[in-house]
Amino acid sequence: MTRSQRPSNGAAALPPDSLAFAFSRAATLVESVIGGANLTDAFEAMLLAHPQWPDATRGAVRDLAWGTLRDYGRGDALLHQLLHKPLPEAIHALLLVAMYRLDSRPEQAHTAVNQAVEVAAALLPALKGVVNGVLRNRLRNAAALDAEIAGDEAARYRHPAWWVERLRTSFPDAWEAALAAGNQRPPMGLRVNRLRASLESVAGELDQAGLAFRSLVNEALVLERPVAVAGLPGFAEGRVSVQDAGAQWAARWLDLAAGQRVLDACAAPGGKSAHILETAAVNLLALELDATRTRRIEENFRRLGVSAQVRTADCRKRAAWWDGEPFDRILADVPCSASGVARRHPDIKWLRRPEDIARFAAQQAEILDALWPTLAAGGKLLYVTCSLFDEENGMQIERFCSCHPDALRLPIDGQVECQLLPNADHDGFYYALVGKHR
The missing domain is CATH 1.10.940.10 (NusB-like)
Structure with missing residues (x-):
């Protein structure tokens, strides 16, 4: 120049x-x-x-x-x-x-x-x-x-050609709709904190504020038009949180009960951890690799009035954080390509490369293999990504189960796995539930 x-x-x-x-x-x-x-x-x-x-x-x-x-x-x-x-x-x-x-x-x-x-x-x-x-x-x-x-x-x-081809292969009947949804502005989903409010009371507050919304089957609320968090009734008081509706399935599909020992292995920014604590009186350990992001978890917990043990640690290095007592439930919301949330982070589409997917898959495999010994016999591990790519999803779980004879695929709402594609209600997520033989 x-x-x-x-x-x-x-x-x-x-x-x-x-x-x-x-x-x-x-x-x-x-x-x-x-x-x-x-x-x-x-x-x-x-x-x-x-x-x-x-x-x-x-x-x-x-x-x-x-x-x-x-x-x-x-x-x-x-x-x-x-x-x-x-x-x-x-x-x-x-x-x-x-x-x-x-x-x-x-x-x-x-x-x-x-x-x-x-x-x-x-x-x-x-x-x-x-x-x-x-x-x-x-x-x-x-x-x-x-x-x-x-x-x-x-x-x-409006996606890289390699990305288009992967979705076309994996979702022959839905790839174009998924790509189109990925080019739209994302929806604004809300989660009601049942410890401080009811669905009915929050709905009334939204109506009074003139904020139109729709209710989904998992009790998520989706605003017709996004608003600034500062203008969201009940947010500052911890009655409501901003969380994509697709992410709100995690706490439900973990099959939680009071008194369980629960691990959220990759917890930041804390939305799923908080939802777990709002759902059941469990003993939760939330791990996060980055100290700055750990502080965000703690800030979210304070706003919502929930508490848990929060630690900065690499979940793959058990000796640094595990006391040897097994967990009844593990949420493994692992790092991934984030291909299911690219409309929220559109730089992802243009910064990712095809070879990155194998790198993410290798990291996910390390996490699963490290967490498995910490799960109690009869316990359940919920594997979650915000990816649309099979190497990080179904293929990852197939690999894991083939390497661990005591791993058993468990149904989610009658399905062997659940792949949510981005649409007007939610982002793209993958869920698989794995149990450990007694």
Whole structure:
């Protein structure tokens, strides 16, 4: 990049309540992800550096960055058609953000183009004409450009081609619906803390606040429109938590009873652990590898009025945390590709590589093998991922059971396993229940 092409810091002078400012900050996040950064970490670092931003600015930046990365496969394919030569990374990212805005808010196309040009003028004045020309060309030739990329699967489905192929193979009747759901904004699920409130009382509070919702069979509540946590009735008082409806099956399928000794082996941020404690008076040990995330578990427990032993430890290293007394129930919500929650973390789609799946599967196998000796005879282990890939799910459990003769597959609601695909109610999850012979 030549000196004339290096972005200036002129974007800092943009009005913080303007669309141009949101474009510039969202483009910075998108550029970071293209460079390999984690989107959530980059956004949190940005907010930490700018605590004065109002909620509206934070929300606008987040909406633009997340939306652009959900649509990245399409946007990048369109830019490939529109550009004759590579542009500086900052301008490339700005164009991706602006084109997402053009597609999602076509009635504001004129404003979006002008605001993007304003950002370019602040970053690299010599390229503001290029930005203007590219965006207007996109508007003028929309149909022809869309036809040009129609055969590109990453553009059509807004997922990497290898990801599309895996889902097509695993779910021949549902892969397109799963991909489409993965491109939408995620639903906001709520869990009622039965120690402090009833479903009826929380429903009444939501009605009074004008928040429309629907109730699911597992007693999860799903808001018709997401809201800021600060505006959620009963959240601060611990009557309700934000938790995806698909994740709320874990406590139910563990078959809990008072007095049981329970292990949550990979507990952060503590939602499933808290749900276990809200469901039954058990003796719970919650493990988490990262100390920062362990503190988040403790904060969640304090808000909800529940208590358990929380430790920072690697669950694979039993000598560091296990006292030798077996557990009646184990929740193994293992690290995974997170392919079932990519709409919440859209950078995952573009940062993951096919070879990563084998690495996750190897880690999951280590965890299962390490936890199994800690389960009591007659006990149950619930294996959970937020993945859609069979190597991390059914194939993993088949491998485990073949290596452990005392392992018995147990039904979940009459099924040998449960694969939830992302839809309007919940994210994607996999569940398998394994018992240990007496």
